[in-house]
Amino acid sequence: MTRRPRCPDWCAGGHRCGLGEHRSDPISITIPGAGTAVLTRVRAADGTDHADIRLSAALPADEPAARLRLAALLTHLRTLIGPPRAARRAA
Numbered sequence: 536m537t538r539r540p541r542c543p544d545w546c547a548g549g550h551r552c553g554l555g556e557h558r559s560d561p562i563s564i565t566i567p568g569a570g571t572a573v574l575t576r577v578r579a580a581d582g583t584d585h586a587d588i589r590l591s592a593a594l595p596a597d598e599p600a601a602r603l604r605l606a607a608l609l610t611h612l613r614t615l616i617g618p619p620r621a622a623r624r625a626a
């Protein structure tokens with residue numbers, strides 16, 4: 536008999552829980568005219584946890600300004616998920 540692992544307290548269960556993966560209810564924020572972010576906590580089948588983030592950000596109509604915004608987004612995302620400052624100095 537195969538026992539299903541117990542869900543963590545934050546798991547939404549139902550269709551969000553299966554194949555060894557657990558997912559929370561998504562949390563979304565919308566800034567009118569700027570964009571929307573949706574964050575979901577996930578525990579993968581290997582037991583590691585991560586945040587699944589979907590981001591929709593408005594871009595300026597002006598192409599150079601849009602590219603500048605995209606570069607800024609990449610910089611901020613890299614800062615957010617990159618290695619901590621101490622690890623960067625040691626490398």
Ligand SMILES: [Zn+2]
Binds near residue numbers: 546552
């Ligand atoms: Zn679950």
